[in-house]
Amino acid sequence: MNVEQWLAVVLDPDLLERYGPRFVDGLLVTAKLVAISFTLGAVLGLLLALARLSRSQLLQRMAAGYVYFFRGSPLLAQLFLLYYGLGSLKGFWQDVGLWWFFREAWFCTLLAFTLNTAAYQAEIFRGSLMAVAPGQYEAARALNLKRSTTFFKVILPQSLLVAIGPLGNELILMIKASAIASLVTIYDLMGVTKLAFSRSFDFQIYLWAAVLYLVIVELVRRLLKHLEARLGRHLN
Amino acid sequence: MTAPLSLASLAPEPDPRPVLIRIEGLNKHYGAYHVLHDINLQVREGERIVLCGPSGSGKSTLIRCINRLEVAQQGSIQVDGTDLAASTRQAAQIRSEIGMVFQHFNLFPHMTVLDNCLLAPTSVRGLSRKDAEERARMYLCKVGIESQAHKYPSQLSGGQQQRVAIARALCMKPRIMLFDEPTSALDPEMVAEVLDVLVQLAGTGMTMLCVTHEMGFARQVAERVLFLEGGQIIEDSPPQVFFNQPKTERAKGFLAQILH
Numbered sequence: 001m002n003v004e005q006w007l008a009v010v011l012d013p014d015l016l017e018r019y020g021p022r023f024v025d026g027l028l029v030t031a032k033l034v035a036i037s038f039t040l041g042a043v044l045g046l047l048l049a050l051a052r053l054s055r056s057q058l059l060q061r062m063a064a065g066y067v068y069f070f071r072g073s074p075l076l077a078q079l080f081l082l083y084y085g086l087g088s089l090k091g092f093w094q095d096v097g098l099w100w101f102f103r104e105a106w107f108c109t110l111l112a113f114t115l116n117t118a119a120y121q122a123e124i125f126r127g128s129l130m131a132v133a134p135g136q137y138e139a140a141r142a143l144n145l146k147r148s149t150t151f152f153k154v155i156l157p158q159s160l161l162v163a164i165g166p167l168g169n170e171l172i173l174m175i176k177a178s179a180i181a182s183l184v185t186i187y188d189l190m191g192v193t194k195l196a197f198s199r200s201f202d203f204q205i206y207l208w209a210a211v212l213y214l215v216i217v218e219l220v221r222r223l224l225k226h227l228e229a230r231l232g233r234h235l236n
Numbered sequence: 237m238t239a240p241l242s243l244a245s246l247a248p249e250p251d252p253r254p255v256l257i258r259i260e261g262l263n264k265h266y267g268a269y270h271v272l273h274d275i276n277l278q279v280r281e282g283e284r285i286v287l288c289g290p291s292g293s294g295k296s297t298l299i300r301c302i303n304r305l306e307v308a309q310q311g312s313i314q315v316d317g318t319d320l321a322a323s324t325r326q327a328a329q330i331r332s333e334i335g336m337v338f339q340h341f342n343l344f345p346h347m348t349v350l351d352n353c354l355l356a357p358t359s360v361r362g363l364s365r366k367d368a369e370e371r372a373r374m375y376l377c378k379v380g381i382e383s384q385a386h387k388y389p390s391q392l393s394g395g396q397q398q399r400v401a402i403a404r405a406l407c408m409k410p411r412i413m414l415f416d417e418p419t420s421a422l423d424p425e426m427v428a429e430v431l432d433v434l435v436q437l438a439g440t441g442m443t444m445l446c447v448t449h450e451m452g453f454a455r456q457v458a459e460r461v462l463f464l465e466g467g468q469i470i471e472d473s474p475p476q477v478f479f480n481q482p483k484t485e486r487a488k489g490f491l492a493q494i495l496h
């Protein structure tokens with residue numbers, strides 16, 4: 001086979017012209033979905049980690065239960081539970097004025113992803129907060145720093161540096177897992193792939209999707225590695 | 237004019253300096269373990285005190301109580317007449333005037349030397365960055381580290397890190413400085429540079445309590461040496477007395493061991 005024939009099998013110019021723009025849209029949707037839910041999940045995860053490390057038994061238990069549930073069941077099940085389960089209680093959501101939210105697959109997906117990643121990130125933050133040396137708290141107390149100053153200026157920056165690696169892994173897992181959004185009518189990268197395949201019946205479309213996921217994951221991995229090395233160079 | 241020689245003039249003169257720290261009936265337990273037994277101690281303003289004693293005798297616990305890193309179950313610690321445990325503004329102010337230096341420096345590793353020195357003065361004292369920086373540079377200069385101000389702790393030697401830790405504490409303008417074995421985590425060749433800073437600090441009239449086994453330093457700088465054993469202060473003497481005629485067998489044994 002010559003180059004043109006090869007190209008027709010893996011990157012057919014006609015197909016590319018027809019579906020290329022859709023793939024760009026799909027990529028953007030995936031990026032938006034992951035970026036938003038990962039960020040919100042980080043905030044919630046940090047709060048959960050603080051709850052797990054707090055002195056209140058009640059907070060500890062509640063946070064532990066949350067983490068147990070969301071790490072112990074499949075993301076797909078959580079998504080369906082939200083979208084089809086909670087989403088079927090139309091009357092109730094209308095009464096509380098949240099129907100606009102649960103009606104939309106987009107919001108349900110964002111919520112499911114956020115709740116799920118928060119559980120994983122909570123464990124990462126908990127570990128990284130515990131990894132900060134006790135001497136750091138003592139030094140902060142000896143200097144009479146306020147609790148908030150101690151947390152935001154002394155403890156959190158150090159624990160974030162420890163957390164970058166595992167957070168990066170979680171981000172990569174999220175990027176890949178986000179493909180299931182396509183099961184609830186979201187046209188993310190996987191969604192547009194399915195659409196393009198159902199019209200063209202050309203399997204190379206799936207090859208494109210696989211390569212695109214691979215490229216994103218590799219880019220993110222390298223970026224985070226660079227970041228970790230740069231920011232963490234003074235920690236020993 | 238010849239005054240008659242009276243016996244009173246041979247007695248040591250009473251120390252005119254006011255009592256700054258007054259510890260009364262301090263008892264500290266870790267669970268069932270009684271770490272500090274009924275400690276009574278007065279420290280005058282500007283006094284320099286060395287604490288020594290065998291491992292586990294409660295030296296760290298005692299000075300950590302003065303800094304409220306540990307809280308005793310019984311007894312009181314007053315500084316300048318104010319109970320440290322009180323929840324008044326004055327007590328908070330006084331607590332912030334007690335500086336501490338740790339065995340393992342405990343610098344903030346993600347901040348430069350300068351930022352380590354700026355954090356507390358700007359956030360606790362509300363100093364402007366400019367004023368705080370001026371002050372920080374002055375103290376870094378005094379401990380001989382000014383040229384390293386923009387480095388990170390991990391780029392410095394142990395002795396340099398400990399000098400930064402001293403400067404960081406001084407930037408809060410403390411009235412009392414506590415040291416918990418400030419040289420025992422250092423390589424031998426760096427001990428002297430840190431002790432030099434401590435000697436210099438002693439010369440400024442700072443009230444100092446220092447846990448250390450550097451007996452040369454104790455002889456040179458201390459006005460009183462406290463010897464702890466089993467959570468009690470069993471000797472409290474000027475260094476010449478402590479080193480030459482220790483009152484207790486325990487202190488004799490300890491000195492024999494530590495001075496070979």
Ligand SMILES: Nc1ncnc2c1ncn2[C@@H]1O[C@H](COP(=O)(O)OP(=O)(O)OP(=O)(O)O)[C@@H](O)[C@H]1O
Nearest residue numbers: 266267269271289290291292293294295296297298
């Ligand atoms: N957080 C703690 N919980 C339980 N026991 C403790 C705690 N901290 C210290 N202790 C115990 O209290 C006793 C006194 O400890 P402390 O650290 O004050 O001794 P030290 O005189 O400073 O000894 P060293 O010379 O080893 O530093 C020790 O027996 C120690 O094991």
Ligand SMILES: [Mg+2]
Nearest residue numbers: 295296297416
């Ligand atoms: Mg100790």
